[in-house]
Amino acid sequence: MIYIYNGSFEGLLTAIFDAYNDGEALIFKEGELLPPLLEYKKVETDMRKSLRLQSGINKKLSKIILRDIYIIYLSDYTDHGTIALKYLRFCFLKGKGARSLHFDPAVKNALTLRRKVMHEADKMLGLVRFDKTQDGVYISEIQPDHNILSLIAGHFAGRMPTHSFVIRDTRRELAICSYNGNWVLIHLPSQVKFDISKDEFRSMWKEYWNSMAIRERLNPRQQKAYMPKRYWKNLTEMQ
Amino acid sequence: MDLQEKLKILGDGAKYDVSCSSSGAKSSFSSNKDGIGSAHISGICHSWTSDGRCVSLLKILMSNCCTYDCAYCINRISNDVPRATFTPEEIANITIEFYRRNYIEGLFLSSAVVKNPDYTMELMIKTLKLLRFSYRFYGYIHVKIIPGASSQLVHSIGTLADRTSVNIELPTEKSLKMFAPEKTKEAILNPMGFISSHSANSLIERKKSSLAPRFVPAGQTTQMIIGADKENDLQIMRLSQGLYDKYKLKRVYFSAYVPLGNHPNLPAPTTAVPLLREHRLYQADWLLRFYGFRAEELLNERMPNFSNTLDPKCTYALSHIDSYPVDVNRADYYMLLRVPGIGVVSAKRIVAARKHTRLTFDNLKKIGVVLKRAKYFITAADFNENLTYLSKEQKYLEPLLRDKTPAFTASANQVSLFDFVR
Numbered sequence A: 001m002i003y004i005y006n007g008s009f010e011g012l013l014t015a016i017f018d019a020y021n022d023g024e025a026l027i028f029k030e031g032e033l034l035p036p037l038l039e040y041k042k043v044e045t046d047m048r049k050s051l052r053l054q055s056g057i058n059k060k061l062s063k064i065i066l067r068d069i070y071i072i073y074l075s076d077y078t079d080h081g082t083i084a085l086k087y088l089r090f091c092f093l094k095g096k097g098a099r100s101l102h103f104d105p106a107v108k109n110a111l112t113l114r115r116k117v118m119h120e121a122d123k124m125l126g127l128v129r130f131d132k133t134q135d136g137v138y139i140s141e142i143q144p145d146h147n148i149l150s151l152i153a154g155h156f157a158g159r160m161p162t163h164s165f166v167i168r169d170t171r172r173e174l175a176i177c178s179y180n181g182n183w184v185l186i187h188l189p190s191q192v193k194f195d196i197s198k199d200e201f202r203s204m205w206k207e208y209w210n211s212m213a214i215r216e217r218l219n220p221r222q223q224k225a226y227m228p229k230r231y232w233k234n235l236t237e238m239q
Numbered sequence B: 001m002d003l004q005e006k007l008k009i010l011g012d013g014a015k016y017d018v019s020c021s022s023s024g025a026k027s028s029f030s031s032n033k034d035g036i037g038s039a040h041i042s043g044i045c046h047s048w049t050s051d052g053r054c055v056s057l058l059k060i061l062m063s064n065c066c067t068y069d070c071a072y073c074i075n076r077i078s079n080d081v082p083r084a085t086f087t088p089e090e091i092a093n094i095t096i097e098f099y100r101r102n103y104i105e106g107l108f109l110s111s112a113v114v115k116n117p118d119y120t121m122e123l124m125i126k127t128l129k130l131l132r133f134s135y136r137f138y139g140y141i142h143v144k145i146i147p148g149a150s151s152q153l154v155h156s157i158g159t160l161a162d163r164t165s166v167n168i169e170l171p172t173e174k175s176l177k178m179f180a181p182e183k184t185k186e187a188i189l190n191p192m193g194f195i196s197s198h199s200a201n202s203l204i205e206r207k208k209s210s211l212a213p214r215f216v217p218a219g220q221t222t223q224m225i226i227g228a229d230k231e232n233d234l235q236i237m238r239l240s241q242g243l244y245d246k247y248k249l250k251r252v253y254f255s256a257y258v259p260l261g262n263h264p265n266l267p268a269p270t271t272a273v274p275l276l277r278e279h280r281l282y283q284a285d286w287l288l289r290f291y292g293f294r295a296e297e298l299l300n301e302r303m304p305n306f307s308n309t310l311d312p313k314c315t316y317a318l319s320h321i322d323s324y325p326v327d328v329n330r331a332d333y334y335m336l337l338r339v340p341g342i343g344v345v346s347a348k349r350i351v352a353a354r355k356h357t358r359l360t361f362d363n364l365k366k367i368g369v370v371l372k373r374a375k376y377f378i379t380a381a382d383f384n385e386n387l388t389y390l391s392k393e394q395k396y397l398e399p400l401l402r403d404k405t406p407a408f409t410a411s412a413n414q415v416s417l418f419d420f421v422r
Ligand code: SF4
Pocket: B066, B067, B068, B069, B070, B073, B074, B075, B076, B077, B111, B112, B113, B180
């Protein structure tokens, strides 16, 4: 049976709750392509089930494992729901220490996925670029593979506690808006545009960045390995 | 001259400095609500240049108008290059604007010797004061101390910067005399010793009271040019180890000599940059810092240089063949670390996982051990047919351990930085 959840974190937890005893269960997010020839049902998001599962994880397992589930939830892989389900089952079976059993496929798949998401979030801490509008707001656009906005918001809010800034995920039409160190996650349609054409520091940065390369050691392969091409279109220095 | 032009000249002059990371950074000005910046993240890279190096700091020179004449340096007085000097206000402004746009994580300020060391240091101190007190900038600042500066000024810098460095420049006193005649060993080591003892004191004071002032909280580093003279790897490793032991340095950076100089004893301008050697030294440095190795274990007078084909750990393993095989289910953490193919992460995982089960080769593979190398040196719960190589002569094992990745394309300090941050 395939369990389809509505895309919210609570929805995923509800689906895990419902699918827990179904050994054949797969979990998918609404709108994703389903494997053919399998029965499916839509999961009604239920706050009580979601909270019960959360407190169960916190009490019997650990906060870290709940955090794992949240990060897996943010990933872009279609099988993230099923991976989360199998991971939780294994953890409840083995107890708190389950997380260090790296060689079990349930743990390995879950932690690998978690690592991929965290890796991108860490990378974005460096790759976000702001442009200043004439109103003094700092605007950034990104297109991450995974839905990592909520993972990076705190970092930027702490970094710029006295500024107003927006980081928008143009693919998902989501954005974090921060004002005086407090941030919220909002829906931001792509029709909304900002004027950044007057920011003169963009060209200063480009010039500086270009002069940094050492000609005797050119190594574009390594550059691309660290800074994959798909991120380039949002990087000031690559435009 | 406009700002952009200056930035180009003075960025260009600073780029050969390799110490990029802001890892271990804790700002001397703790976190804040009224200013800008937080310096707590371990080495965020913001961009990568086309030579594959990480850009995390605005790396610039205060000035390149040098009165010294170091043969290996592009800014030496006898060289014909465009010259410029920033005002403290200009640097502070660019730093803040770049920081706000998330181009950089902080400032790396270095300088040529303008007039004399003290005059230059005073310019730098003025810049840092502007940033810290006028702009309330709490981000990361690394300052390169000018050899020969008075200890009073070194002290001022220490209260303002997160990290400092004094460059060793060259691995032997002989090459220092030959290529950097105005710099002496003392002029370099004195500030290093000063910083080291003051920052140790500040740590002790801060244990007693959290209000005690910080002093170079992210510690100090140094850098040396390799391949400018004929020194061997053993000399370099011994020196690095001595610096770690004596001055508690956070990092020693190696910089493969780029032939920009014109001294008759320097490599000719057409000489290739010794990138593979630099890579090997970084691998070995890693072993010193995180694997508990000592310089003398890695090299000796009979074998004073690292191999072109083997990484330093494999070289070690082959010359200490009697210490193997290592039983992964029993050996302590440090012995595990001496197995080629087992790194810090996998050693930790092994120690955690073997509490629950007796590890097999299959388990090890999933843990992330590079079995391709490790399999010749370990025993696990199941049979290992590869162990026979240990009893045979070295010449059979050596080809199996060869480093096939073109090492010179990777600058090891960055590859490994990420392994470690994870
Ligand atoms: S002191 Fe020597 S190394 Fe430093 S800028 Fe001047 S010439 Fe170059």
